[in-house]
Amino acid sequence: MTKLSVNINKIATIRNARGGNTPNVVQVAKDVQLFGAHGITIHPRPDERHITYKDAYDLKDVVTTEYNIEGNPIPKFVDMVLEIKPTQVTLVPDSVDAITSNAGWDTLKNLDFLKEVIAKFKESGIRTSIFVDPQIAMIEGAVATGADRIELYTEEFAVQYALGNFKAVKPYTDCAIRANELGLGINAGHDLSLENIQFFNQNMPNLAEVSIGHALISEALYLGLETTVNRYLELLK
Template sequence: MTKLSVNINKIATLRNSRGGNVPNLLKVAKDVQEFGAEGVTIHPRPDERHIRYQDAYDLKPVVVTEYNIEGNPIPKFKDLVLDIKPTQVTLVPDGDDVLTSNAGWDTVNHQSYLKDVIAEFKEAGIRTSIFIDTDLKLIEAAATTGTDRIELYTENFATEFANGNKEAVKPYTEAAILAHDLGLGINAGHDLNLENIQFFKQNIPNLAEVSIGHALISESIYLGIENVVNMYLHRLKG
């Protein structure tokens, strides 16, 4: 079964907007795991506008499933990950000024850099994943970096699916098949939601994990977070 990792960045955003500790990030992390989620994802950014670097440390003993830390491997981020040693680090090439991740790695032009970064994380026993688009040349280049997995950037699929274009999943299917043939594990994330997750899962062979945050938290406002987590789990079994 494809694992569900819940990205709790938006919980931190809500907390930070008022100050104090409401909602309690650590309690939410505990709760989503008790509700059935198989992982917790965070994406600390240099300005700490949602997840703070201290949160990453505080969550370490709380996450008893899989702990996934996403981010651009600048020195401060690398030091954080190497110190905490989460289950997985997902490398995302976002700049300091981006609102949300909006592109995957150019694994051709950044191949040497990624090799060095990934080698350092793997030496520490941390599973690595590269956030990437569906271009097959980029998938092939990713396989030469030493990464364990790729995470398919799914915004285009989600946008097209919402417009009724189910054919938009085909490049993701092809990318997943190639990645698997090259020995890479396959994750996915960005704009996946309750409306598109089952269709996506059914069309992506060997999908190991999805990381979902914004949609899941937004849907939980209406439906309740325990209910929503279980709705995702049910769809991922299909």
């Protein structure tokens, strides 16, 4: 089945809004894994407005499933990832002031930079993934960087699906087929939810992993965290 990695950034957002350590990010990571999630994702940003760099280190020995750290590979981020050695690092071209990720890499224009960074991670045995828009050229460009996987940026799919435009999944299906041909693993994330995850998964050949945070934590406010995780797991079978 497609693996579920739960992004716990929003847990940190709630904690930081009040100060202190409630809700406890480390405990939530433990619980989410007990509930059956296949991994934990975090996305520390330079201003540490949700997940902090300290959180990233605190989670190192807590995540016993797959640990995925996302972020823009600025020097501080690269150094942290090389120290922690998570299961996977996902490179995202965030601007410093971005509220959330809003674009994938241009893997052609940034080829040399990405090759250099990815080589460092692979030397340390860290699986690498590149956040990309659903464009065949960007998928083909990702191969030359040496990345192990691509993560398809799924916001546009989610927006169109909510409007009833189910054909919006086609570019993602086409990219998945091409990635399979090129030997790239396929991840996906951004605005995937209980409403659209099953349809998306069914139309994505060999989808390895989805990373879901905002929608999952929002849904858990009504359903409870354990129930929400279990519903995703059922829909991803």
